Amino acid sequence: MLFERLILYLLSYIENQRTTSSIYHILKGKKSAQTIQDSLLFKLGPYLGILPKLSKEEFDYCIDRLISKGLLLNSGELTYLTEEAHKLNKEEQWFTNLYFNGEEYSQIALPFYRKLQLLLQSTSHLIKGHHHFLPVSDNDEVQRDVKNVLKESGLLSNNGEALYQELHQLFQLVDEKRANLMMMSFTGADQVGLSISQIASEFNQPDRIVQLHIISTVHLWIEFILNNDQNFPICYKFLMNRNETSLTHSAQVTFEKVNQGYTVEQIAYIRNLKRSTIEDHIVEIATKDQAFKIDEYVSGHVFSLIEKATNHLTTKRLKLIKEQLPEDVTYFQIRLTLARLGAEHHKQEVQDGQSF
């Protein structure tokens, strides 16, 4: 029931506007313009991509349970919560104090966490003089970055004192129970780390809840390290050189090709990807990069048509918008326009301090 309560809470954001699966896509961090836009429009950015491996079956099961408990109406299309659900959502819950910043950190949280785990394992073995051990991560990027950090002198001096101090600070950011939980996932020369489901059974909690506590802690750590980078010279190394725009890797490649002057068709051909995938990338770029010019894809005329239709309808549902427009206006153009409008609304909203 614990995980369902989080879903119920998130559903209230999109009530009346989207189907339940939009929340699924947000949690999973689906790399589609629609999902990225939804996360902006409904202010669900903190939850974007926090559960990249969530299965549709598990999500649907939660939805079914919410319906059978009378918290959600089985309306077929859009999402409607019952009175009781709204009441429940106002209560304090297990996730009320969990910090998430999926929009900013979902892409980097797991790699950062894996690098930190491997760095700790390596340090632990090396200060004990073990030079051969099996690394807890197989991932090439993780291994390379950890090796690079290890190579920089001084880390191992004084039994890894500097790293010890950084970690000590990080663990003190969370309450003791969460610190204990987090620590169990780390491997050292003394003990192999526990998997999430093993930690869950130690704490007698569902796997999902433990996982969300870990993710939240990692987001919090990243935030803290970025804000206090001079206090975390080692950990900060894993967070440097992030793409400013935090584009997905594949969208980044598309972005480079666009800048070289290739058309959507050409990029699709070169990269052996579907046209729709490239379009998704471009919408993602437009959503995240305000300097990106969409004129090539949406003429000024079409842009204002779409804008008008959107204002007229006060809805963000693509299908309804499309129905209002001449047939040759594509979904791609609507999404691109919404990306621009959404971001502008978003900007304005931040300035005015008002919500939609």
Add this chain to the structure above:
Amino acid sequence: MANHSKLEEQLRTYFNHSQFREGQKEIIQSVLDGRHTLATLPTGSGKSITYQLPALIAEGVTVVVSPLISLMVDQVKILKSKGIKKVAAINSLVDEKAKQKLLNNLNKYKLIYCSPEMLQQERVMKRLRQVNVSYFVVDEAHCISQWGHEFRTDYMKLHTIFKQLKEPTVLALSATATPQVQDDIIKHLQIKMDKIIHPVDRPNITFSLKKVEGQQHKEDSLKDLLHNNHVPTMVYFSSRQVSEEVARKLQKQFPKRKVAYYHGGMDQDDRLLIQQQFMYDQLDVICCTSAFGMGVDKANIRLIVHYHMPSNLESYIQEVGRAGRDGEHSVATLFYQPGDETIPFQLISQELPDDDELEWFISERLNGNEVEGLSETKERFLKYQLELNSSIQNHHDMINALKRVRDDRLQAKRESILKMLNWLHYSGCRREALYHSFQDGVKNATTYCCDHCDFNLDNWVFQNQMSDHKITFYWENRLNAIFNRR
């Protein structure tokens, strides 16, 4: 003898072993002398060193064909952890950029593990043709044979790869290959080979079959067995779900021990953790599917239980072969409940396409459509057979031809299950019968032989070899331990 001591010196340099294990040196010498070699060595006897050492000694690159990605990844990881860095794997998991980088720098490597599918890619082959390939190693060579227990269609194309690589010395390796499979391997590679066949029997393992009457009886028997024996234990299952369920029940029954499950459906990172916990005796019992064990070199596994029967004797021999690598006495037992054989029969029929799938696939492909949604093994089978039979023009004939091949494969697999069943129901010495089709005669057991000869599982008690492992709970104590502080 000078040459010999030099080999041992090299063994020490690269692997830090002072001497060869039985069988290794003969194979290595044969390969170094440039003879195409077909060799069998039992699981756990250091098969991989027989090509790794020649690869490191020789000029050029050694190409190792390996059927399983997990197997390659493990091998590369183990070599790297030993400080041997010039190794890499090329398979479908390697991303495009890394693959290109690897291919560009191919000549900087000593050992390249490659899936057979990758060797079908022209740009991989193009690069391989440009470098000096010192040895061509076919690992798990029984995959080449239709009679083998893990037939892989792409293995049958390896002779053309061998020719393209300018015919380097070939080493074909297997842990378990019957004489029929051995002949098949040589036939498909189309070369003359020296055979070095080592017996696969393991005298320090005691064999036993436990007949049970139902699900509950099986569970209770396992609990009794573990109650009597607190030693490093593996329990094999055919089903991921049952492995999880039983692991939970055992954990409840034995709260002071650590029980975990492991199967191919888990996250890679979790799998690594569980493997290492088991390696370092942080786990007492691991409930696993056959996905576990590749590359796991744990010396002190004392007890191996099969909760479900495997679908052939080769798999069984490989799986029990993980017991007692330290040479100490170990016990392998198989729990059999009448009717258990339906599981492997079902599994083999799921591996191959049924009539509907076969007909659908053929007509879609003949219409030029890509087909999605079939399992990997089914798709691989169909694609390969279509290619092989591409001379058949008539749609109907094609369907019939493929059905015939499929039925032959099914029949071969059914026969393997029947052999396994025969062994279960055999009333003579279980050790002799197990190895009968692989070698002539067996060595005497070093302690107890089997439930037919001298062993009773119900009374068996190993001395407790595990200490209660307490995990450190409080984060600050853990942090101190990690940094070796008091």
